[in-house]
Amino acid sequence: MSVSALSDSDSDRNSDRKNQIAPPSDTNPPGRRRRGELTRPTAFAAIAVVFVLFMAASSAPSPLYVVYQQHWDFSATTLTTVFAVYVLGMIAALLVLGSLSDHLGRRPVLLSAIALEAASMGLFLVADSVSLLLTARLVQGVATGAAMTALGAALADLNPTHAPHRAGVVTGAAPTFGLGLGALGCGFLVEYGPHPTRLVYVLLLGGLVLAAAVVAALPETSLRRPGAARSLQPRLKVAPHLRADLLRLVPILVASWALGGLYLSLGPSVVVGLFGLSSHVVGGLVVTLLTVPACLTAIALRAWPVARTLALGAALLLTGTVVALTGVEEDSLLTAALGTVVAGVGFGASSLASFGTLARMAAPSERGELFSVAFVISYLSFSVPAVVAGIAATHTGLHETSIAYAATVALLAALALLAQWLRSRQTAARATCPQT
Structure with missing residues (x-):
């Protein structure tokens, strides 16, 4: 997904300032190595696991929204607002804290993000009202946003030289895999475990304690340097010569996210309200059917040409959304599930290719700003339409809202496919045009 772009851009920045990077810990003389410090290969694997943990924690509340809604009797508008608050917190953290680990080091930022994530788990544990739930999600969003940039940078720093694409694969696959794992795992715990609104957070809190111990043992790959306070100033800017290309990617970014x-x-509410399935496992499976195919696609298509991957992603996103829409209209759970899987493949391909296109078309010095804008577009698309859908569902009903939402996504995917076709024609015309 989009975080793979972080890995690419951070790799470029790291190579540009290699004199500021700490030497690999496993090549340091034994006397200079911290006791208990992990080797670089082990540290790389540990960071990947921590990445998955953060993403699993972010999706764990999804199957619980229905439970909270039943306990506290709030509307679909409130439900999607709780969801959107998390994304807004993440966007704020990405804009403000995105480069902080370049100045303070990876370990301090990651440990702070883990502490903040643990605080959000504590708030979830004691939540007995919508206001506390909103607070917990906001804190979790800030923690996740801060962690994502530092995790992506750490993976780029620790990437083995014999496998140059490994960090990109991990950062492309870990978010969707974690989202699916968190939703499905929470669904099982809610359905079959005790204390449905507490147990998952206790387990995640335990995982975060272990993650803190692991991060404390990581080799530091970025030395402290001045400018930390100045780096907190958010900036959104795209170089003029990149704006047209970014504009062509907006439909697929908005559609997929x-x-x-x-x-x-x-x-999960659609499963309960439209298909009459009360199992929380099925509610979690809805998210998994979308995110796991996206994860596997990001791994499988990592070596494909970006243009072909983008066209495939837009086509499958369109096809899958139409099939899922047909399933909702015909009250066919199997058809809706099949459409979700196809859309998930399109989601993974389009995210991989979109940010691959951004990385390719921008110079290293332009990528940070370009990715920041792309992140904001993606996460706003992730949250704002969901809130609008929640408001619509409260007033017009879940069925009508789902149909309108899916139709809009299908239209955007069709526009993305058209934009990619036009881009391919322009590229071919430039290639055949005689040089002057």
């Missing part, structure tokens, strides 16, 4: 927002916010 808006679809993801629908599934993570209202997906």
Whole structure:
């Protein structure tokens, strides 16, 4: 997904300032190595696991939204607002804290993000009202946003030289895998475990304690340097010569991330309200059917040409959304599930290719700003349409809202496919045009 772009851009920045990077810990003389410090290969694997943990924690509340709604009797508008608050917190953290680990080091930022995530788990544990739930999600969003940038940078720093694409694969696959794992795992715990609104957070809190111990043992790959306070100033800017290319990617970014927002916010409610399935496992499975195919696609297509991957992603996103829409209209759970899987493949391909295109078309010095804008577009698409859908569902009903939402996503995917076709024609015309 989009975080793979972080890995690419951070790799470029790291190579540009290699004199500021700490030497690999496993090549340091034994006397200079911290006792208990992990080797670089082990540290790389540990960071990947921590990445998955953060993403699993972020999706764990999804199957619980229905439970909270039943306990506290709030509307679909409130439900999607709780979801959106998390994304807004993440966007704020990405804009403000995105480069902080470049100045303070990876370990301090990651440990702070883990502490903040643990605080959000504590708030979830004691939550007895919507206001506390909103607070917990906001804190969790800030923690996740801060962690994502530092995790992506750490993976790029620790990437083995014999496998140059490994960090990109991990950062592309870990978010969707973690989202699916968190939703499905929480669904099982809610359905079959005790204390449905507490147990999952206790387990995640335990995982975060272990993660803190692991991060404390990581080799530091970025030395302290001045400018930390100045780096907190958020900036959104795109170089003029990149704006047209970015504009062509907007439909696929909005379509894919808006679809993801629908599934993570209202997906379990659709299963209960439209298909009459009360199992929380099925509610979690709805998210998994979208995110796991996206994860596997990011791994499988990592070596494909970006243009072909983008066209495939848009086509499958369109096809899958139409099939899922047909399933909702015909009250066919199997058809809706099949459409979700196809859309998930399109989601993974389009995210991989979109940020691959951004990385390719921008110079290293332009990528940070370009990715920041792309992140904001993606996460706003992830949250704002979901809130609008929640308001619509409260007033017009879940069925009508789902149909309108899916139709809008399908239209955007069709526009993305058209934009990619036009881009391919322009590229071919430039290639055949005689040089002057």
